[in-house]
Amino acid sequence: MFEAKVTVQLKKGISDPEGVNTLKAIHLLGFPKVKNAKTIRTFNLTIDGTDKNQVKKDVEQICQRLLTNPVIHQYEITIEEKK
Amino acid sequence: MFEAKVTVQLKKGISDPEGVNTLKAIHLLGFPKVKNAKTIRTFNLTIDGTDKNQVKKDVEQICQRLLTNPVIHQYEITIEEKK
Numbered sequence: 001m002f003e004a005k006v007t008v009q010l011k012k013g014i015s016d017p018e019g020v021n022t023l024k025a026i027h028l029l030g031f032p033k034v035k036n037a038k039t040i041r042t043f044n045l046t047i048d049g050t051d052k053n054q055v056k057k058d059v060e061q062i063c064q065r066l067l068t069n070p071v072i073h074q075y076e077i078t079i080e081e082k083k
Numbered sequence: 084m085f086e087a088k089v090t091v092q093l094k095k096g097i098s099d100p101e102g103v104n105t106l107k108a109i110h111l112l113g114f115p116k117v118k119n120a121k122t123i124r125t126f127n128l129t130i131d132g133t134d135k136n137q138v139k140k141d142v143e144q145i146c147q148r149l150l151t152n153p154v155i156h157q158y159e160i161t162i163e164e165k166k
Contacts, residue, residue: 001118007125022126025149031141035084036129042090043105046119058114066108 002052003082004045004059006067006075009038014072043067046082055079084166085135087128087142089150090159092121097155126150129165138162 010016016038023037045062049055059077068075093099099121106120128145132138142160151158 019126022150026128026145029145029148031145033131033138033141034128034145035131036127038127040125040127042123042125043102044119044121044123045109045117048116048118055116058116062109062112062114062117065112067105 001082002047002049002055003080004047004055005078005080006043006045006059006063007040007078008043008063008068008073008075009040010072011074052079052081084164085130085132085138086163086165087130087138088161088163089126089128089142089146090161091124091126091146091151091156092158093155094157135162135164 018039019037022039023034026034026037045059047055047058049058056077056079059079063075063077064070101122102120105122106117109117109120128142130138130141132141139160139162142162146158146160147153
């Protein structure tokens with residue numbers, strides 16, 4: 001059993017409307033010292049299997065085909081064995 | 084200048100429709116070995132200031148008033164000094 005953590009964030013230079021609006025709301029709440037807000041999505045996947053390399057390949061595929069848009073996103077995968 | 088990382092996830096027992104649907108889609112893609120999918124949001128905030136305790140208090144406030152819903156979410160804050 002493995003636990004895969006996929007972190008998906010926007011590439012540099014891609015505008016982050018959710019971050020921009022979060023920042024606006026934070027300013028409206030009265031916290032002008034906050035200078036920047038950025039959002040990141042993480043997917044935690046629990047995967048059955050014994051071969052870490054195969055699991056890694058599968059997660060790569062899942063990222064490329066479902067979880068991320070290669071035009072705007074960059075992603076990182078970390079895989080840990082789970083007991 | 085500080086960098087605050089706020090991790091927001093659903094409390095245990097609260098259903099995660101996004102995770103459920105991600106899992107369904109992963110199965111449809113042909114990866115039945117994935118047994119569970121869970122989604123987590125992270126906000127990275129850049130904050131001006133010199134007093135770490137004050138920054139922490141501000142981020143607490145921002146979490147409680149804006150970023151999270153205390154009924155369904157649990158959150159974690161980590162603050163690092165940035166040069």
